[in-house]
Amino acid sequence: MNRGQVVVVGGGLAGVTAALRCAELGFEVRLLEARSRLGGATYSFVRGELVVDTGQHVFLRCYTAYRGLLRRLGVADSISMQPQFRVPVLSPVGRPAVLRRWNLPAPAHLAPSLLDYRMLTVAERARVARTALALRRLDPDDPALDDISLGQWLRQRGESPRAVDALWGLLAVAALNAEPGDASMALATKVFRTGVLDSTDSADIAIPQVPLGQLHGDAAHRALLAAGVDVRVRCKARTIHRSGTGFRIPVRDGVGDSVLTADSVVVAVPHRAAAPLVADLPVPGVAEWGRLSAAPIVNVHVLYDRPVTGLEMAAVLDSPLQWVFDRTAIAGATRGQYLAISLSAAQEHIHARTEDLHDLFVPALRQVFPHARDAQILDFFVTREPNATFRQAPGTAAIRPPARTPVPGLVLAGAWTATGWPDTTEGAVLSGTHAAEVVDLDQRSQRGVEVTA
Structure with missing residues (x-):
């Protein structure tokens, strides 16, 4: 039985999780994603023969909620756990x-x-x-x-x-x-x-064995459609208005402008995008969300004409390198070896020229992988994530909002909310599950008030 209409704004892991759970609870769900794909910050693109992830994502065995989502999406076999x-x-x-x-x-x-x-x-x-x-x-x-x-x-x-x-x-x-x-x-x-x-x-560390676009975006789209969720990509929510006991959501898509209605709304976008969406609603602390700021991650990608290391991954000290991953098989490389250097807290590199990063990291790789000294580089490129996470600095706990807002039916989700976790895939999934539970409780409460009246 239909228990009401829920609009989920945002197709990242938090939004996907919230939408799936709300559908399981019997709600009619629409998921809106401004981009042409699902998966949020985790996505892939094609460069030559390589399928490239914008960033190297790993997770731990203790990420039980995220692992549960992978099972729900049918891709749990697409990861390798130590x-x-x-x-x-x-x-x-x-x-x-x-x-x-x-x-x-x-x-x-x-x-x-x-x-x-x-x-x-x-x-x-x-x-x-x-x-x-x-x-x-x-x-x-x-x-x-x-x-x-x-x-x-x-x-x-x-x-x-x-x-x-x-x-x-x-x-x-x-x-x-x-x-x-x-x-x-x-x-x-x-x-x-x-x-x-x-x-x-x-x-214990797990590494996806397929590109993230396939692991998250494609798999999520299939699972959402199978669950009966109305998935609308290239559909941007412009703001959220209260309308009686429900909501009006003006949207813009490839056709033009329109207005959706819903009994509940889950805002599952990063804090910078969430603040203007709820600006007309009495949500406390919105002005403070900007203080969460952002922290960048930079990934340097190097394709060699031959194998230069037998390690699947390694951490590196006393070097510009931080973590190096062998992406050859995952990216579908048919020759040589493709390494990705993952650089967290990468403020000093986020605006650096690719040529300067080449001059810094190619010699650094040769220092720790001697076989790289005789190898030729077939391709070298850089991907930058300026807003990879919020800035996880002292004082942020007081800024991160809970899922429940003072507006009945308006719920927040995302790794930036008060999950108790850092900005991780685990935190994102936990937030989505909790958001769906809040939607469920709010709707039960509203029905109870109506029956009593």
Whole structure:
């Protein structure tokens, strides 16, 4: 039975999740996406023979909600999950090392690896182990932790600059898209506790084995249509107005301007786009959303004429490189080897010329992969995501809004909302599920009021 009309604005992971769940709950759902595709910030494009993802996305075994969405989309078999967390760590100035977990109860599962981590001195390793135990006792929901940065907290614990760079920052920058000195300690605590310290297998890394456009966009479109959702791409919501107990949503699509009506609206777009949509509604804190700002990610793509490394991925220290991934098979390359360099917190590179990035990163690759010195580069290009995440700095917890607004039926979703998680695929999916639950509760409440009256 139709329980009312829901319009979901935004076709990223949060919007897709909200739309699917609302459809399952019996609502008539329309999903609006301004772009020609679904998937939000995760998408692919074709360059020559390569299918290129704009950014390299990985996730962890603890991303249970996101993994559930992949199952719902029918693409759970399109990812490769490590049987055990293992990250090779390279450096042009020293011997390589490996971070990995052991089959021991948490947090002892990391102790052998930390105590053998040759990127740090013996004294630094011992201090890191003590710091990890102290971090495990912290509560990520403690508001006081959002007042300080991860870097501040680590300095208070006596961590050396080398330990911050070679271990804590190695993981935190990738997870939070922020340097330790700029990252909220509350979010860092969530990352390290849920993602690394609390469970033995939580940090096992999964990598999509198909392009993101196929994993998210195409699969989501099929699943939404099968669920009966009216999917409208190239359809931009201009604003949202209250109309009685429901809403009017002026939209613009390829045909022209029109107005949709709905009993409930889920706003599942980034904070910059969400604010003007709800500007005419009594939603508190909208003016503060801009303070979430944005943090960039840059990806440098290099196609060699021959294989230069046997590693699927590696972290790199003492180098402009951060993380390097072998994308050869995933992108459909038929010759050579295609590597992608993922650079988080990439403010210094976001506006750099491609030629300058070539001159910086090609020699850096040769330093850590000796076989690259004799290889020819068939293609070199750069993708930039200026607004990859919100800026996950101290003080952001007070700005991130909850799903429920004071306007009955108006619900917020997105990784930028108050999910308790950093800006991740897991946070996006959790927000979409929660948004659908709020829609359901609001509609039940409204029906109850009407029956009582």
